[in-house]
Amino acid sequence: MDAITALERLREGNRRFVAGTPTASSIPIHARRSEIVDGQEPFAIILGCADSRVPAEMVFDQGLGDLFVIRVAGNIVAPSQVGSVEFAADRFKTKLVVVLGHSQCGAITATLEALQNPTKTTSPSLQSIVDRIRPAIETLTDTHLKHDHHELVHQSVRANVRASASHLRHGSAILENLIQHEGLLVVGAEYSLETGKVDFFDGVPA
Numbered sequence: 473m474d475a476i477t478a479l480e481r482l483r484e485g486n487r488r489f490v491a492g493t494p495t496a497s498s499i500p501i502h503a504r505r506s507e508i509v510d511g512q513e514p515f516a517i518i519l520g521c522a523d524s525r526v527p528a529e530m531v532f533d534q535g536l537g538d539l540f541v542i543r544v545a546g547n548i549v550a551p552s553q554v555g556s557v558e559f560a561a562d563r564f565k566t567k568l569v570v571v572l573g574h575s576q577c578g579a580i581t582a583t584l585e586a587l588q589n590p591t592k593t594t595s596p597s598l599q600s601i602v603d604r605i606r607p608a609i610e611t612l613t614d615t616h617l618k619h620d621h622h623e624l625v626h627q628s629v630r631a632n633v634r635a636s637a638s639h640l641r642h643g644s645a646i647l648e649n650l651i652q653h654e655g656l657l658v659v660g661a662e663y664s665l666e667t668g669k670v671d672f673f674d675g676v677p678a
């Protein structure tokens with residue numbers, strides 16, 4: 473399945489989710505499980521946040537074997553995330569990668585708090601997540617946005633998604649090659665906790 477068809481399938485699934493008319497759970501699970509026991513052919517790779525309110529399969533109304541999902545707090549891109557995307561894109565010929573951030577992301581607000589209060593200590597492991605997010609958002613805290621916390625968080629979520637998508641596009645020779653020669657597409661999106669809607673705002677061809 474090409475990237476644009478895959479993107480449309482995700483959009484349709486999200487429309488069903490928003491409308492409260494999901495269909496994925498109506499597919500007989502036993503039959504589907506035996507169908508995919510010998511191999512998978514996910515049509516999209518999703519790098520999303522670990523937040524319990526944003527399960528990719530549910531918000532896109534997809535079933536077993538449809539999505540290759542990587543979830544980590546703040547949808548950051550560290551080497552193991554790059555490797556996971558490389559593995560799926562190369563092995564399963566999946567053509568679409570979606571970096572999926574979301575409104576009110578705790579990893580983003582934790583990073584903003586760390587920027588505002590640098591002396592506060594945290595665990596090295598948690599700090600490693602903050603350190604990945606910080607470069608994408610620290611310049612925003614010096615703009616007029618610092619007077620509008622809600623908008624600052626909103627713009628920071630988007631800046632972090634853009635940074636992760638850009639990192640996937642340019643931080644891996646394997647992915648770069650797939651983008652140039654095999655039609656791989658990396659897009660960025662934001663899920664709204666308030667409406668359930670996914671807005672694909674970065675890297676979508678016109």
Ligand SMILES: [Zn+2]
Pocket residue numbers: 521522523545546547574576577578579580
């Ligand atoms: Zn989050």
